[in-house]
Amino acid sequence: MSEPFTLTPRIARILPWLVAVAFFMQALDATILNTALPSMARSLDEDPLRMQAVVISYLLTVALLIPASGWIADRFGTRRVFLFAVFLFSLGSLFCALSPSLGVLVIARVVQGLGGALMMPVGRLVILRVYPRTELVRVLSFVTIPGLVGPLAGPTLGGWLVEYASWHWIFLINIPVGLLGMAFAMRLMPDLRGAGQARFDVPGFLLFGGSMLLITIALEGLGELHMPHVRVVLLLIGGLVLLAAYWLRALRIEAPLFPPSLFRTRTFAVGVLGNLFARLGSGALPFLTPLLLQVGLGFSPAKAGMSMIPLAGMAMAIKPLAKAILDFFGYRRLLVGNTLLLGALIASFGLIDQDTPHVWLLIHLGLLGAVNSLQFTAMNTLTLIDLRDDNASAGNSLLSVVMQLSIGLGVACAAALLGGFQADIEINAGDVLGAFHATYLSVGVMSMLAAAIFFQLSGEDGRTSQAPRRLEPDDGH
Template identity: 35%
Template sequence: MSRTVPLILATALFMENMDSTVIATSLAAIAADIGTDPISLKLALTAYLVALAIFIPISSWMADRFGSRNVFRIAMVVFVIGSIACAFSDSLLAFVVARFVQGMGGALMTPVARLVLVRSTPRHDLVNAMAWLTVPGLIGPIVGPPFGGFLTTYFSWHWIFLINVPIGVIGVVLVSRFLPEMTRVAPRAIDFKGFALAGPAFALIAFGTSVISLPALPPIVGVLATLLGLALVAAYARHALRTDEPLFDLRLLRLPFFRSAVVAGTFFRLGQGATPFLFPLMLQLSFGYTPFESGMITFASAVGAIIAKFAATSIFRVMGFRTSLTLSTAVSAAGLLAMGLYTPTTPIALIIGILVFVGFWQSTFWTGSQAFVFADIEDKDAGQANVMAQVSNQLSIALGVALGGGMLEASTALRGGELTLGDFHIAFIVLAAVCLISTAMFIRLPRNAGHQLQAAH
């Protein structure tokens, strides 16, 4: 049973992890089919990430209130419904809404899966069970790009979503048959007012920043949406500082290491968040590659990420957190800068080699930053810190997609004419500069930053 439960849960997480990487190689084909331009599809990417940010904070409460197994099954069904809706979308609006529905399901799957695993596995076997659960997170990014590119090139982009249907049905059947019913825990009080303020704030900021430069809507729509979202953020901050159990406890930002992990990490993800969106588009629109060919190239970064999983612990033990985080963000920024210099004559072997190397250090950053979040967090605040970090991750990646797409739109608007390779170069150079801000922040950390985490090893 110790392997059965995590493998069943991993079925759903594999579906989610692969889906998030599959779509990147198919954006150009989807855009052509539904009658929009590829840059506008950044709305679909941000819609998914915003749904994650909105619903992750209430996932544990829902599991305690309605039962982990029930919520997990519902999450899988919602994800499959969203996948079907994506496949049958015939407009940008329909596709964006369908991706938001997918995100609602995805927001509940990962946190609830971890909760189910913790409650159904003896403590002495938990590390082994978690190892099985992380398998889809490692395999999905490798399989996703070439698989999505293959389906899009030789069949149809619709299949990258329809493939989720049999996987989801099998998952629901396995969960219903083999997953034990969890003992429900009395749910803690949920901050409904905070949820009512934070959820719309996330959505409005992501929507507003994404549509400011879209030709389909007047720029004032994006500006007003962003300003309203920021006003709701201010209202939430005022509410949270006066509430004993807020949805997000902003008082934790007073802790220097936690604040550095969140703020510096935000600049890193702002720079890196648009890469899965921009790079495959550049390879297809400017280099002339098919979705399958671009997928075979972009998966190289996931190979580097896999290698890093086996070396990250040693890297942080030998180099410490300050040096490791500084180096990994600097290398990642250099990788973005390199993307701003590639041309169709750049050797593919060189591009793949750089992707593997940069992917290694990006993965090192993800591993270290997720631990560094807890460097000065007390046990009683660990759950709240985890939620804030996850939501910050999703929102900053969503805003990174909006920033990257916005740079393309601004560049073409200022220059006039069709999208060119030079527009992609400008976008990547700007994103590299944004990513470097995180390097500047991490290098200012004390030399012994995170030593508490080292002691734990």
């Protein structure tokens, strides 16, 4: 059994910071490599086209392990698993920096992926179980900010480190942060476990994990790997078949990996499906926006990176207001309206060209950052807020799976649309911007369609309230 845990005022203040830092490490690492791959290829004497294995090995490891994260946390305790996850991530980062060859680097990325797959779900599970539901919006709005900033800062930071230091520092910067995180986790992270110790659903894990692997490869193949479409279709069909087999099995056994009964909670069902489709636009932004600024508008890497600051800044600025906004509008009205606004802001990038004043571009990016941040907070909180303690870990893990898939789906859709529009438009020196405009318009409209999912909520959904936990005094301030 886990030891009794008291949420003291000191821990209540510091714990979200610990989880937020872990989120940032994981989110940053998923994107920081992209701009450094050519430099890494030269250093390792490899073909740059083979370097995508460094990215894919990490993504596939995360996709495979995330489904098991809830059971692992319940079985071994959140403190032990979180510490082990940060340790693995930091150790993998060190191995990456010391790698003498591509093969060793790929293995090191797998080690990193093992840690990354556990850090995010276990951190959010602790928040869900420790804080009362009345505090969930406030705390999640804080810890989800790094998930927004990391992917957007990654390409810029990666390019800067490669230009002024070396690609090794992309991984070395994780080590002091990881060591500091472990030190704080040993003192602050609660050791929570599930009430029942159900046997691990090995066949279900193999079916679901295999499905996630195939679907992830297919999405990456459609997007950044540029696989032949026939291969992508075969992988996608294979993944969907395994997913259907898992679902049929889950309906007939007592303790599946993800119980179908989770979807009887309407807020969870709407939140998970809304997350998957509303994130199409958000997942595409880290891929599309740096390309638009540098390729479409001709910005230098430094100017493009500086132009992204309002997006991250406004994402953080809206954080303290998220709870008040949600309390005023309610989940249904806010998510329907905010989803439409988010899609419209993405689509309106189709109006930006070389004649657009830079100040207006910065304002546009700032508005997008605020709306995107509010969307993430509302969707994630809605998904988790009505879960019972006995199914919290399974529901949280499934949300993590959906978030991971939605990132790949957003990038895949954006890359496929951009490539398709470039092929359709007769490209010359000025027409490449037209392909970006058409892509942003399409992605924005697809994102807006997710409002139909959130429209299925009732006006009272998500307004779950429970008595706040009593904060015990401690020796801290």
